Amino acid sequence: MSANTNYAYTSLANIASGPHARWRRILLIALIPMLCAFVYIALEPSAIPSYKGSQYPYQHNVSIPDGDTSMAAVIKALYEPILHPVAAANFTDDEGQVYRLHGEPRFKQKLGKKVLVLDIDSRPLNKPGQLMDDELVWKGGEGIRALSAGMLSHYTYAMIHGYDYKFVRAPDYEDRWGTWVKVPVMKEALKTHDYILFMDSDVMLHFPHLPLEWLLNYWNLTKETLIMMSLDPDEPQNYDSRGNRYLNTGFVIAQQSERTQEMFKVWAECPDEGRYQGCAKWKLEMFHEQAAFGNYVRYDFDRPEDVKVLPCVEANGAPEAENRGGCKGTFVRHYWVNKGLVSKALSDQVMQYFVPRLHQLYHKSGGDHVVNAKGNYRLQGAEMIELTNEEKQALKNDEGKNQKDEGW
Structure with a gap:
């Protein structure tokens, strides 16, 4: 039709113009903190892995057309890989x-x-x-x-x-x-x-x-x-x-x-x-x-x-x-x-x-910034001491002591 x-x-x-033409700038002000991260993700070659089984299957990387750094292009690039x-x-x-x-x-x-x-x-x-x-x-x-x-x-x-x-x-x-x-x-x-x-x-x-x-x-x-x-x-x-x-x-x-x-x-x-x-x-x-x-x-x-x-x-x-x-x-x-x-x-x-x-x-870049000391070391005063195998097993049996659930 x-x-x-x-x-x-x-x-x-x-x-084609008029009051609504200002909206690009208004929306930019409202969303700019998130857009900075969007752009980083968009430019990182392998930032988003396959997300199988999810409502949002991120199976492709975000890409922004060459030379187009407009906000409209960024928003479109952000959602394009996850459109239903x-x-x-x-x-x-x-x-x-x-x-x-x-x-x-x-x-x-x-x-x-x-x-x-x-x-x-x-x-x-x-x-x-x-x-x-x-x-x-x-x-x-x-x-x-x-x-x-x-x-x-x-x-x-x-x-x-x-x-x-x-x-x-x-x-x-x-x-x-x-x-x-x-x-x-x-x-x-x-x-x-x-x-x-x-x-x-x-x-x-x-x-x-x-x-x-x-x-x-x-x-x-x-x-x-x-x-x-x-x-x-x-x-x-x-x-x-x-x-x-x-x-x-x-x-x-x-x-x-x-x-x-x-x-x-x-x-x-x-x-x-x-x-x-x-x-x-x-x-x-x-x-x-x-x-x-x-x-x-x-x-x-x-x-x-x-x-x-x-x-x-x-x-x-x-x-x-x-x-x-x-x-x-x-x-x-x-x-x-x-x-x-x-x-x-x-x-x-x-x-x-x-x-x-x-x-x-x-998670994708976790190898660069996640350090797992728990279960491998114990604290003694101001020192971190490597655990023996026996101490590691005992620690597993006592896991969660002196802790609350996150946020409570």
Whole structure:
């Protein structure tokens, strides 16, 4: 599927600079300590050994293209060796749970720039700790506002997988709540890209090495699918007027088609009540555009593949919300329980990949810096005395005396 040239739209295609162009520098400030180590690992010829049986099989060395020392190149080089294959038959999460494809995968090659990772906001975001401020520091996660951390993770995910990325500062509606702006912007984005991945700023993909193509295969996005969204938790406030649970508009995957354009058009126009009487109440009343979609739009677009409903456990919530209908966010974390956890999640998202690689490097070069004196020597005053064979055996029998477990 390619962009439909009949769509008279150029503005997103022409966004090549602007506020989001500063993000390279902001992300560099946030991650520079780890990147220094990344570069060292990248340039060490045999730093990363095979890591068989692991969720992260480091079977190849990192390599940076000659002459390209940009941050984007470093990030891509860091993750490239551990990217999960697009058409893999299964995926094992960090708890050992195995997720398997059902049938032949539709997507077998990377989609690249056909995918747009999209952030949308109408606020200036230029206060201290916010994304568009001139300076941003980490300070243990306290120096960055949570929602800015979320958008940085979206930007990083796009770089890792070679997708396009745009931040759109949308104009405000005069008569409705700010979250409504996402609907017309998504509609326009689908005129320039085959697929869009939109996330609210408190939403993150938990496994940045897992490509969107694999998730599209797993969730079975067909050629007829217009949109994918997750169920909200099974709670009274999350039901529409017909007794069905709302679909959460904080995480949206949409596929370009004329029917998709029509769906987004009627969705954006819902409060005008030309087609849906009673929809004006959702201009300002919770849950705004989500309630409009849930009460009206999805019942108009009801072909079997039009709207793909994703499980709440996989594409909504976070571990802190597991007691709310099991919505623990296996693949997609939505931190509506505690938005303050987003900056921590950004740190975890990087460190879950960096720490195992640093650990493997430590073991690989252990012969140079690990000295095993225990079991071969004993301490006597200020001296280290080599043990006899009898003393070595006695020491084994007494191992652990006068010690506590690590960290306790």
